[in-house]
Amino acid sequence: MFFIVWGWRGRQKAIANGQFFCPDCGDHREYKLIAVNRWFTLYWIPLFKGKELGQFVECQSCKSTFNARVLEFDPKAERETFEAEFSIAAKRVMFKMALADGEIDESEITQITQAFSNIAKREIEAADIAAELEAARDDTRSVKDFVSDISGTLNDVGKETVLRAAISVVKADGQVDQEEVVQLHELARALDFPRAYANGIFAEERIPVLA
Numbered sequence: 601m602f603f604i605v606w607g608w609r610g611r612q613k614a615i616a617n618g619q620f621f622c623p624d625c626g627d628h629r630e631y632k633l634i635a636v637n638r639w640f641t642l643y644w645i646p647l648f649k650g651k652e653l654g655q656f657v658e659c660q661s662c663k664s665t666f667n668a669r670v671l672e673f674d675p676k677a678e679r680e681t682f683e684a685e686f687s688i689a690a691k692r693v694m695f696k697m698a699l700a701d702g703e704i705d706e707s708e709i710t711q712i713t714q715a716f717s718n719i720a721k722r723e724i725e726a727a728d729i730a731a732e733l734e735a736a737r738d739d740t741r742s743v744k745d746f747v748s749d750i751s752g753t754l755n756d757v758g759k760e761t762v763l764r765a766a767i768s769v770v771k772a773d774g775q776v777d778q779e780e781v782v783q784l785h786e787l788a789r790a791l792d793f794p795r796a797y798a799n800g801i802f803a804e805e806r807i808p809v810l811a
């Protein structure tokens with residue numbers, strides 16, 4: 601009996617290399633971008649190339665492999681974007697809360713300026729304050745609605761930052777009344793905070809926990 605043995609197998613070929621941020625190594629490393637092609641074989645010998653089956657990236661240090669999209673991953677840039685997002689959110693929440701009881705006063709401005717520099721790790725300028733106050737006034741959403749809209753873009757650290765920023769504004773006048781406590785709890789709910797996590801923050805900030 602005589603067979604002609606046809607088959608195919610995937611063959612890997614490095615098509616590019618360079619430096620990337622390896623999520624497993626947690627640092628910049630050499631990578632190879634590897635294409636996998638189907639090769640048709642005759643008696644197990646590759647004879648001609650078929651279609652490309654896919655590509656992956658291989659870290660040359662730890663040998664972990666990743667989807668090729670890993671090459672677009674830049675943790676530094678992403679951290680900056682994230683920081684910008686929660687800073688913007690915290691700032692808007694603080695101004696909206698300060699505006700909620702009518703006009704914004706000097707002590708609230710001082711408090712917000714202080715809280716914002718702590719969050720953003722930079723000074724907030726007078727022009728920024730004026731612009732943000734204007735934007736917070738024009739944004740007709742309630743604090744709760746605003747926060748519901750942005751909560752999906754924040755992780756737990758970002759949510760905590762926003763909640764603590766709101767608490768700092770409430771505390772600015774030296775007393776926290778029942779209405780403000782209710783408002784903070786509504787805010788925590790709108791942020792879609794895990795309840796135990798939010799209550800931990802409230803306890804730490806000496807804000808009464810609601811039943």
Ligand SMILES: [Zn+2]
Nearest residue numbers: 622625659662
């Ligand atoms: Zn690696």
